[in-house]
Amino acid sequence: MSHWSESEVDLIIPVYFEMLKKDLINQPYSKTEYRRSLLPLLPARSEGAIEFKHQNISAALMNLGLPYIKGYLPRQNYQQLLDEKVIEYLRGEVKIENTFKDYADRHTPLNKNPDFDKMLVPPPEYEEVKEPISHYTKRPIKINYLKREQYNAKLGYLGEELVCNYEKWDLTRQGKKDLADKIRWISKDEGDGAGFDILSKTVNGEDKYIEVKTTKLGIKTPFFFSKNEFEFSNRNSMNYYLYRIFDFEKQPKVFTKNGGLQNICQYTPVSYKGYF
Known part of the structure; x- marks a missing residue:
């Protein structure tokens, strides 16, 4: 056609x-x-x-x-x-x-009884993305509202809470209640500087560094990460897990990817720092 x-x-x-x-x-x-x-x-x-x-x-x-x-x-x-x-x-x-x-600024209260059995889905298939070049003078809307939504603090908090609850449920159902009790919500208790959000455990008792990114949009919506998050993920790639939550307002779904961000997604540098 x-x-x-x-x-x-x-x-x-x-x-x-x-x-x-x-x-x-x-x-x-x-x-x-x-x-x-x-x-x-x-x-x-x-x-x-x-x-x-x-x-x-x-x-x-x-x-x-x-x-x-x-x-x-x-x-x-x-x-x-x-x-x-x-x-x-x-x-x-x-x-x-x-x-x-x-x-972008709206958030939805967290469902206190989510269906964890149906929440985890496979990650999207790889697709080579070739974005058309749009000169800045042509853009009528200057704000990146996908990024603004991701940095909606309440939405991010609710996404991390959902993953904490999921991890505790998952370990408990596998007979690892002792490990479930060791899960720590790092970004809530210590702030955002650690390079990840949640310290969980694998069924073998190994540390599991989880970074949560939440959107109300669909599975292929891009996400944004800091230099600190990027470097931490690559230094700890064996134990690093991205949890991408999508469709948050309806029936939240999540896919996970294990490894450094340089290997588990396509990425583009979108900001630089200049100094003298």
Whole structure:
């Protein structure tokens, strides 16, 4: 199938954003109805093609550091035109930034009775990401709201609390109640300087350094880490575990990866320090 034309992209983007505004405030809507409403306007495209393009729009927003529709997981390596049109739409809809801000700053109370049996899922499959180059002068929204959400202190606290409870449950069900009692919530008790959040134990009694990253968005949402966290993970790669919590507002899910951050994810330096 050929690339989407400019007129086709102009038709689908406003529909995506209409759904996104509802999605971010948890207002019910039907993705199927919106998708089918586009069929008469896009006679050359199937429902599957429309859904795929919605996932491309999610990727474009994610690459701009903005929230996306959780039900449309990002699909990368899309046409440059789409990136340009998303930016053009955002420039004309300046009030949408308030929706992004409210979403990033919102937190949901922790479910006191989570279903730990169903919480752990496999990590996402590797996907080579080639982000389109967007010059800073083109970006109508300067704040990275994905990063802002991650540094929402209350959301981060709740994610770490969930992992603490999960680790205690997991060790206890394996007959290691003595090890479960040794779990320490380091970032709560000692602050954020340790390079990890939770000191747990493996079933063999070895130390398990856990870093928790939490999002209300989907499994492929990027996360952010400090130089200290990066270096600690690589020095202690055998005992270091990333716990990535996603879909936190609905039914939280988590995947884990063991090893230094330089090996378990693709990463990009996003800030530098200059001095004289």
